[in-house]
Amino acid sequence: MEYKSHILFSNLLYSCVDKKQRSNESFVPEHAFGYIISGESHQKTNEGTLVFKAGTVGLVRRNQLIKSEKVPGPEGEFKSINLFFDQAFLRRYSAEHKLAPAKSYTGNPVCLLPPDPFIKGYFDSLLPYFNHPEQASDTMADLKTREAVELLLRLDPSLYDFLFDFSEPYKIDLEAYMNKHYMFNVPAAQFAKLTGRSLASFKRDFEKVFGTSPGQWLQQKRLAEAYYLIREKGQKPSEVYLDVGFENLSHFSYSFKKAFGVVPSRV
Template sequence: MMKTQAQLNILYSCVDEKKRGNEQFVPEHALGCILSGESHFLTAKGTQVYGAGTIGLVRRNQLVKSLKVPPPGGQFKSINIFLDQDTLRQYSAENHIEATGHYTGVPMLQLSLDPFLKGYFDSLLPYFDHPEGLTSTLSELKTREAIELLLRFDYNLKDFLFDFSEPYKIDLEAFMIQNYVYNVPISQFARLTGRSLATFKRDFQKTFGSPPQKWLQQKRLEEAHFLIAKRKQKPSNVYLEVGFENLSHFSAAFKQQFGYNPSSLQTV
């Protein structure tokens, strides 16, 4: 069972079984606290595991796969506050705080030892028993409070929060080979490589000799074949890992590509 309550940009999650995150693209900065259980985050740099009590800040425009893991006999619980660009721009202008340049640090920061941030998340808990109390005005105030506390924790986070630049043009081949398993629209891949959709498709064809969708499916199927045949993983565990949305579509595409069902590899 999964229970989620959202009040504008503040999200409370409660899960009593392992649950994969639905979204694999982080469009806005997110400040989060794990109340119980663990969060597993898979990025291009590997998997990171965070336990109860972890407070973290995730940068926007990131590709991330997440897994929520409840503790034995308990529930996974977390709170996330999304710091949207409009609110950050307004705060930046009103307080005359600007980034000194493009942010080049790590995309996921741990802030777990700060007592003020812990107290901030504690102050949000009553609203999830009484969500009607978290009005739009209060939600806006709590968002601004989060920004204040982050700058209090480390004023240099202004470069993280107030860098409003969009992704610049990067090496398309290296990026796609590293990130093809993320199930996001082609338009998101284009944005993250600093290209318009039309330019992305043109550059992709020139680089890989194939349209993006065709290349992505073939690459994902090849990885799935390897995981099932060599790593002895089950098809039901593999299809999400390589970027397919459902098992039936994966199985049909696999058979069309290789001429046999993925389950037949388990008997080889």
């Protein structure tokens, strides 16, 4: 295989990196079904960090805020395969098979699945298509996605609700949610969706609850947390800025100095 960092066709993704790499995206819009070939995948939510080691298979439910990091193993590389189940496909599958409505899914949104030779064989069967992407097609991807659904339901029938619960986030406590998820760097529109609001009502409710705009509050909250981690916990600015929700170190340093009158390294 001519290794590239990422090979994507249709809803199938192969990843191969030789150094630690954080995901640029914190929002998972569709269900993700993944297999770690080598290295580790660290999935950080507001509840903590789940480590997917080499040889493990996991499921991540849609509409989640997660910071993921690819960590190469002793052999020097991180490799994985991921398949994404979009809602259009799952609705079509449900209609074709005349499936009964699913119950509201209330289980863990990040699942580490037990070892299974059929699922291991399934991911092995995808590798030749990444070796020879010219042989891949949308029809093949659709067939392999259908196979993945069948294998998951065979492994654990309770995953039916995980896959086929099409309900959208309902209106929830805005203050509690934002205080738990402020460190995830996603647009206000994503926070609005995840709290069950339109963007306009999210901004309006936010102003009522916090007395300021989402952008101003998020920056103040992230900077306050960064100050605490650097001053009280002894962490380095280069270790902190991504964890609290900033995109790059220079913007973080500029904002930090503007807020506290001193650069982060001098706290």
